[in-house]
Amino acid sequence: MDLETESSPSAEAPPPAAASPSPHDAKVGEIRDLILDKLRHTVGKSVTTATTHDWFIATALSVRDKVVESWLSSIEETKRTGRKRVYYLSLEFLIGRLLIDSLTNMELIEPTRAALAELGVDLETLREVEPDAALGNGGLGRLAACFMESMATLSIAAYGYGIRYDHGLFRQRIKDGRQLEYPEDWLTFGDPWEFQRLEIVWSVGFGGRIEAELGPDGEIKQVWLPAETVEALAYDTPIPGWRGAHINTLRLWTARALDPLRLDQFNSGDHIGALMDRVRAESISKVLYPGDTTAAGQELRLRQEYFFASASLQDLVARQMRLHGDIRTLADKVAIQLNDTHPAIAVAEMMHILVDRHDLPWDDAWAITKATFSYTNHTLLPEALETWPVPLIERLLPRHMQIIYLINALHLERVSKAADATGERLAALSLIDESNGRRVRMGHLAFLGSHKVNGVSKLHSDLMKTTVFRDLESVEPGKITNKTNGITFRRWLKEANPSLTALLTEVTGDRLLDDAMVLERVAAVADDPAFQERYAAIRRANKMTLARIIQERVGVKVNPDAVFDVQIKRIHEYKRQVLNILEAVAIYEEIRAQPFRDWIPRVKIFAGKAAASYTTAKLIIQLANDVGKVINSDPTVRGLLKVVFLPNYNVSLAERIIPAADLSEQISTAGMEASGTGNMKFALNGALTIGTLDGANVEILEKVGEPNIFIFGLTAEEVEAKRSQGISGQDAIARAPKLAEALESIASGVFSSEQPDRYRGLVDALTYHDFFLVTADFDSYYHAQRAMFKRWRDKRAWWRSAILNTAHMGWFSSDRTIAEYADEIWNVAVTPPGRA
Ligand code: NBG
Numbered sequence: 001m002d003l004e005t006e007s008s009p010s011a012e013a014p015p016p017a018a019a020s021p022s023p024h025d026a027k028v029g030e031i032r033d034l035i036l037d038k039l040r041h042t043v044g045k046s047v048t049t050a051t052t053h054d055w056f057i058a059t060a061l062s063v064r065d066k067v068v069e070s071w072l073s074s075i076e077e078t079k080r081t082g083r084k085r086v087y088y089l090s091l092e093f094l095i096g097r098l099l100i101d102s103l104t105n106m107e108l109i110e111p112t113r114a115a116l117a118e119l120g121v122d123l124e125t126l127r128e129v130e131p132d133a134a135l136g137n138g139g140l141g142r143l144a145a146c147f148m149e150s151m152a153t154l155s156i157a158a159y160g161y162g163i164r165y166d167h168g169l170f171r172q173r174i175k176d177g178r179q180l181e182y183p184e185d186w187l188t189f190g191d192p193w194e195f196q197r198l199e200i201v202w203s204v205g206f207g208g209r210i211e212a213e214l215g216p217d218g219e220i221k222q223v224w225l226p227a228e229t230v231e232a233l234a235y236d237t238p239i240p241g242w243r244g245a246h247i248n249t250l251r252l253w254t255a256r257a258l259d260p261l262r263l264d265q266f267n268s269g270d271h272i273g274a275l276m277d278r279v280r281a282e283s284i285s286k287v288l289y290p291g292d293t294t295a296a297g298q299e300l301r302l303r304q305e306y307f308f309a310s311a312s313l314q315d316l317v318a319r320q321m322r323l324h325g326d327i328r329t330l331a332d333k334v335a336i337q338l339n340d341t342h343p344a345i346a347v348a349e350m351m352h353i354l355v356d357r358h359d360l361p362w363d364d365a366w367a368i369t370k371a372t373f374s375y376t377n378h379t380l381l382p383e384a385l386e387t388w389p390v391p392l393i394e395r396l397l398p399r400h401m402q403i404i405y406l407i408n409a410l411h412l413e414r415v416s417k418a419a420d421a422t423g424e425r426l427a428a429l430s431l432i433d434e435s436n437g438r439r440v441r442m443g444h445l446a447f448l449g450s451h452k453v454n455g456v457s458k459l460h461s462d463l464m465k466t467t468v469f470r471d472l473e474s475v476e477p478g479k480i481t482n483k484t485n486g487i488t489f490r491r492w493l494k495e496a497n498p499s500l501t502a503l504l505t506e507v508t509g510d511r512l513l514d515d516a517m518v519l520e521r522v523a524a525v526a527d528d529p530a531f532q533e534r535y536a537a538i539r540r541a542n543k544m545t546l547a548r549i550i551q552e553r554v555g556v557k558v559n560p561d562a563v564f565d566v567q568i569k570r571i572h573e574y575k576r577q578v579l580n581i582l583e584a585v586a587i588y589e590e591i592r593a594q595p596f597r598d599w600i601p602r603v604k605i606f607a608g609k610a611a612a613s614y615t616t617a618k619l620i621i622q623l624a625n626d627v628g629k630v631i632n633s634d635p636t637v638r639g640l641l642k643v644v645f646l647p648n649y650n651v652s653l654a655e656r657i658i659p660a661a662d663l664s665e666q667i668s669t670a671g672m673e674a675s676g677t678g679n680m681k682f683a684l685n686g687a688l689t690i691g692t693l694d695g696a697n698v699e700i701l702e703k704v705g706e707p708n709i710f711i712f713g714l715t716a717e718e719v720e721a722k723r724s725q726g727i728s729g730q731d732a733i734a735r736a737p738k739l740a741e742a743l744e745s746i747a748s749g750v751f752s753s754e755q756p757d758r759y760r761g762l763v764d765a766l767t768y769h770d771f772f773l774v775t776a777d778f779d780s781y782y783h784a785q786r787a788m789f790k791r792w793r794d795k796r797a798w799w800r801s802a803i804l805n806t807a808h809m810g811w812f813s814s815d816r817t818i819a820e821y822a823d824e825i826w827n828v829a830v831t832p833p834g835r836a
Contacts, residue, residue: 024111031108032115034062047119053189055119056099056126059112060192063102064238070106071238071247078157079323084332084828086151086158087316089309089346090144090339092288093162093250094136096651098193098237100127100495105149105240131186132650134168135252135288138570139485139677140378142651143456143814144339146488146677150814152241152248153490154830156822161312163304164194164235164252165288172609174647177625181612183287193237194252200234201256202314204307210399215359222356224399230281231256232311242490242513242833253311255284293613299396302345302388306397309346317353327358331371335826338375338450341386344442347373347449348400351407356399362406374825375446375453376483379674380460380468381574387439390432404431404440411448415475428471447472447479452825454483457675457696459716483821484699485675486814489516492681497659499538500685504806507531514833516813523807532799539660539686539802546660550605550644556632558642562601563792566687567665568649568657571610571617574672578766579774579781580604580665581624584643585742585751586782588631591640599640600789605657607649619762621645626751626758654678659685662802663788666691667781669772671716673697684809686802688791690784692777696812703808708801712784713777722776729767729775739778743767 021029039045039058050058078085103109113123136142144160151158170181205226215221232253239248257278266274283300284307291297313336320330338344347369354365379385394401408431415421415429431448433439447453447469455461461482465473473480490513494501501512507525508518525531543560550558567580584604591599606624610617628643646653664682666673666689673695683689683700691697692713701709714722733740747763749756766774791798810816815832822830 024114027111028114028118031062031111032118034065035059035115035119038062052121052125052129055116055121056129057190057192059116059123059126060099060102060130063099063106063108063112064193066106066108067102067238067240067244067247070240070244071249074157074247075249082323082333083157084826085316085319085334086156086822086826086828087312087334087336088144088147088151088158088160088339089312089336089343090141090160090162091305091308091342092136092141092339093133093144093148093160093252094138094141094651095133095145095148095237095250096142096491096655097127097130097132099130101149101491102193102240104490104495105153105242106244131189132652133186133191134184134650135162135165137169137289139675140340143485143677145651146486146491146814147818148239148248148250149241149488149490150486150818152239152246153243153488153815153833154818154822155241155246155833156248156818156826156828156830158248159316160239160248160250161308161315162250162252163285163288163308164254165285167287169288169609170612172648174621174625174645177622177629179610179618179621191237194235195237197234197236200315202232202311203229203258204232204310205229206303206306206396208398210402217359221359222399222402224352224356229258230284230307231258232307234311234315245833246831251312251315253285253308255281255307257281289611291613298388299392302392302396305342306345306349306400309343310349312343313346313349313353327354327360328364328368330368334372335828336373337821337826338373338446340376340378341384341442341446344375344386344446344449345397345400347445348397348403348407350449351403352399355403366407366410369449370451373446373450375450377443377453377455377460377464377469377674380463381672382468385468386442387433388442390438390440393440401440404445407445407448408432418475425471429475443468444472451479452481453479454481454825455674456483456485457699458482458484459671459693459698460674460695463671463716481824483817483825484696484812485677485680486812486817487677487680487684488814489513489684491655492658493684496655496681497538497542497685499541500535500659500806503531503534503538511834516810516815519807519810521807523804526800526803526807527796529796532796532803535686535803536795536799539662542660546605546656549656550646553646554644556628556642556644557639558603558644559601559639562603562639562642563662563788564603564605564660565663565665566605566657566661566682567667568605568607568646568654569676569678571608571614571620573616573620573772574669576667576669576772576774576777577606577608577620577624578762579667579777580606581620581627581643582739582742582746582774582778583782583785584627584631584641585745586738587641588627588634588637589738589741589745592634592636595636595638600792601640603642603644605644605646605661607646607653607657609649616762616765619759623746623751623759623762627746630751654681658682658687661685661687662792663687664689664691666694666697667713667777668692668694669777670694670714670719672772680809680812683805684812686806688788688798688801688805690781690788700809700812703811704805705808708804710784710788712780714773714780719773722773723771727770727773729770732770732775732778733767736775736779736782738782739775 035058038061043054045054116123148160167183171184173180207227208225211223213221235252237250262274290300292301350369354360431444455464507522547558547560624645658681664687666679670692675695690710693715743763746759752758822828
C-alpha cells in the first residue's frame with residue numbers, strides 16, 4: 001500500500017450538513033468524524049489507502065474513546081466513595097471479540113453503522129476481521145467474561161486479573177479428519193482495546209531459600225530470598241457494562257525478564273545463551289495451558305499460577321495501602337474470588353504478604369485472608385482438581401510450602417480434637433495427599449482459605465458436599481453454597497441474535513436487557529400464530545446464515561429446513577459426543593434399510609477442541625469427521641442426514657451457531673457436568689434441549705417445564721449405583737440391537753475403510769469398560785430423539801415450546817448470578833442498569 005497516493009482532501013470532507021441536523025444525524029456525524037480522525041492520526045492511513053483492518057482499528061479506537069471517558073469517571077467514583085472492590089482471579093477470560101460488544105453496551109451500534117455506511121464501510125465486515133481473544137478454554141473462561149460484563153452492568157467496582165497470553169488456546173485445523181493444533185495469533189496486528197501500563201510492574205520471585213531473622217519485636221521472621229525474579233507488566237482493558245454507566249478493568253499480566261539480555265555473554269559470542277533468562281521468563285505468558293504431561297510442563301503451569309496470583313495480590317494490596325493506609329481493613333474493602341483451583345496458591349501468597357511483609361501475627365493474617373477470599377469450584381472430575389508435588393512447590397516456592405505446612409498443621413490440630421478424628425479422616429482432611437507421593441491439594445487450600453465456597457449449579461453444589469469436599473464441609477458446615485451460572489444477555493441475545501431481540505422487545509418493552517425477568521411476558525404469546533411465524537422466520541434466516549458458513553468452511557451443503565441438531569463444546573468423554581455420533585450412525589443404517597420412510601431431514605453439527613494430549617478426544621473428532629464423510633456423500637441418504645464438524649470452535653462461531661440451532665445437545669453423564677452454560681445460551685435463543693439431568697439442565701427443566709425439554713438417561717444417583725455394579729456395556733448392547741449394529745459398523749471400518757480397525761479400541765472400551773455409560777443411556781437417548789421428531793412434525797407445538805424456552809430463561813442472566821455473589825459472598829451493593 002502506498003501512503004503517497006493519498007486521495008484529494010475533499011474525499012474525506014464530511015458531506016454538506018443538512019440545515020439543522022437531528023440529534024441522531026449529529027451523533028452519526030460526530031462518530032464519522034472521530035473515525036476519520038483515528039484513521040488519519042492514529043492508524044496513519046487515508047480513506048483511499050485504508051484496509052478493512054485499518055477501518056476496524058479506527059472504529060475500535062473511536063468507541064474506545066467513549067468507553068474511556070466513562071471508565072475514568074467510574075475509577076474516580078470508586079475512589080471517592082471508598083467502596084469495596086471485587087477482584088476476580090482467573091487463569092481464563094474468554095472474552096472473544098469486543099467491537100460489537102463495546103458498541104452495544106455504549107448504545108452506539110446504530111449511529112456507528114450509519115457513520116461507517118456514509119464512509120462506504122460495512123460494520124459487519126469489520127466485525128469479522130477482529131481476532132477472537134481466545135484467552136480461555138471453555139465454559140469456565142467464558143463465564144469469567146460474562147461475569148466481568150455483568151459486574152460492570154451492576155456497577156460493582158471490580159477488577160478481573162489474569163494472564164495476557166501471547167497465544168491463547170490453540171487454533172484448531174482439521175486435516176484428513178484429524179485435529180491439528182497451531183498457535184493462536186490474536187496479537188499479530190495489535191490489540192486496540194488494551195492499554196499497556198509501563199509503570200505498573202511487580203516483581204515475582206521463584207526458588208531460592210528462606211532465612212530466619214529476628215524481627216523488631218523479638219519474634220523470628222522468615223525471609224524469603226528468591227533465586228530468580230520475573231517482572232509482571234500490566235495491560236488494562238476496559239469492560240463496559242450495559243448502557244455504559246459503569247466500566248471496570250480487566251488487568252492482564254505479561255511476563256518480562258529483569259534483564260532483556262546478558263550483555264557480557266552476548267559479547268563473548270554466546271548470542272543465544274545471552275537470551276536464555278529472557279526466554280525462560282517470557283515463557284510464563286506465552287500460552288494458555290502448556291502441555292503438563294512432562295515435569296517441565298507442570299513446572300511452567302505452577303509458575304503461571306503463582307506469577308499471576310502474586311502480581312495481582314501485590315497490586316491490590318498496594319491499592320489498599322494507597323487508598324486506606326491500613327492492611328487490617330482489607331476484608332472490608334476487598335473481596336477476592338478464586339475462579340476454580342488454578343489461583344489457589346494466592347491463599348499462601350496472601351499469608352506471605354500479611355505475615356512477612358506487613359508483620360501481622362499469624363492468626364490475624366489468617367482471619368483476614370479467610371474473610372477476603374472465596375472460591376468457586378467448577379468441576380468434580382478428580383483429574384481437574386489440581387494437586388502439586390510437594391518437592392516441586394518446595395523448590396519453586398519454598399516460603400509458600402512452609403506456609404502451607406503451617407496452615408495444615410493448625411487445621412489438623414483443630415480437627416483432630418473431634419471425636420470422629422480417625423487416621424483415615426485426618427488423611428482425607430489434610431492439605432497433603434500422601435496416597436501417591438506427597439502432593440498439595442490445591443482445592444483444599446482454596447477451601448480452607450475462603451469464607452465461602454460455591455458450586456455452579458444446584459446439583460453440582462450438592463454433589464460437592466457429598467464427594468470431594470465431604471470431609472471439609474463437615475468441619476465447616478454451611479460454607480458450601482450454590483451459585484448457579486448465568487450468561488450475559490447482551491452478548492448471547494442482543495449481539496448474537498439481534499432480530500430475535502427486536503421481536504422479543506416488542507412484547508417485553510425495551511428494558512429487556514436491563515431486567516431479564518421481563519422475558520416472562522413472552523410466554524403469553526407462545527401460542528399466537530402470528531408471533532410464532534415471525535419467531536420461526538428469524539430462526540430460518542439464522543439457519544441460512546449458518547448454512548452459508550458451513551458451505552464456506554467445510555464445503556458441505558445443508559438444507560436450512562432440516563432440524564439443526566447441535567453439540568458444540570470441548571470434546572470430552574464425559575460430554576459424550578460419542579453418544580450423539582452413535583445415534584447418527586444408527587439413523588444412517590435405518591435410512592439405508594428403509595429409504596422411503598417419512599424421514600425428517602436433519603443436520604448434526606459438531607464443533608469443539610480436544611486437549612492436545614487427550615488421545616481419545618482427538619479420536620472422537622476423527623470419528624465425527626469420518627462418519628460425516630461417509631454419510632454426507634452416500635447417495636441413498638439423499639441429504640436426509642448430514643453430519644458436519646466445524647473447525648476452530650470459538651466465541652464468535654458460537655455466536656453464529658447458537659441462534660441457528662433447533663436442538664441443543666446437553667448429554668453428559670449425569671453428575672459430571674458441573675453446570676454448562678451453552679445449554680442456557682441455546683435455550684434462550686429458543687433451541688429445545690435434549691439432555692440428561694445434569695448440571696444446570698436440572699434447573700432449565702424446572703424453569704421451562706417438562707413438556708418443553710427432552711430429558712433422558714440415568715440420573716446422577718443411578719449412575720453411581722450402576723457404576724458400583726460394574727461398567728461393562730455388554731448387557732446394554734445386547735438389549736439394544738440398533739446400538740449393537742452401530743457399534744459393529746464403526747468397529748468394522750465402515751467409516752474408516754483406509755484403516756478398518758481405527759475405531760476398534762474405542763468400541764472395545766464402550767463394550768467392556770464404559771465408564772461414561774454411553775451404552776447404558778443409548779436407548780433412552782434414541783427414544784428422546786424420536787420424541788423430538790414427533791414434536792417437530794407438529795410445527796405449532798414446536799414453536800410453542802421454543803418460545804416458552806426463551807420466555808423462561810430470564811433467571812439464567814448472569815446479572816442474577818452476580819447479584820447473588822454480591823449479596824451472599826462479597827457483601828457489596830449492586831445498582832441495576834438504568835439506575836446508576
Ligand atoms: C467448567 C464445567 C462446566 C461449567 C463451567 C463454568 C471447568 C473446569 N469447568 O460445566 O465443566 O459450566 O466450568 O462453571 O472448565
